[in-house]
Amino acid sequence: QVQLVESGGGLVQTGGSLRLTCAASGGTFSTAAMGWFRQALGKEREFVAGISRAGSSTYYADSVKGRFTISRDNARNTMYLQMNSLTPEDTAVYYCAADFGRIFGTRREQDYGYWGQGTQVTVSS
Numbered sequence: 719q720v721q722l723v724e725s726g727g728g729l730v731q732t733g734g735s736l737r738l739t740c741a742a743s744g745g746t747f748s749t750a751a752m753g754w755f756r757q758a759l760g761k762e763r764e765f766v767a768g769i770s771r772a773g774s775s776t777y778y779a780d781s782v783k784g785r786f787t788i789s790r791d792n793a794r795n796t797m798y799l800q801m802n803s804l805t806p807e808d809t810a811v812y813y814c815a816a817d818f819g820r821i822f823g824t825r826r827e828q829d830y831g832y833w834g835q836g837t838q839v840t841v842s843s
Contacts, residue, residue, distance in 0.1 A: 769788045773789065
């Protein structure tokens, strides 16, 4: 059974940085396209960033492009999200997700079959 566990969230001031980690177990991590999504209080969950199986292709929501970097280490079954220049608008619960059906993944949450429990990121002004 595939399990995804996020960590690295916390409280940071505007302009600060955080690095989120998603640790995967129970599946062949290198065969899954991966993604990060987030959900702010009272809002729908939204796509943040995605990465292909081999890590060669990455894609971002416009709102985080240039500030966030997604990466993965298939040898460690781990994915990361480096978040820089954070603003209060980035405050949300961040989720990692796995899509074993595609090489490159999508921006649609319904295409991801496995999800972590989420980690809270709070950016103070």
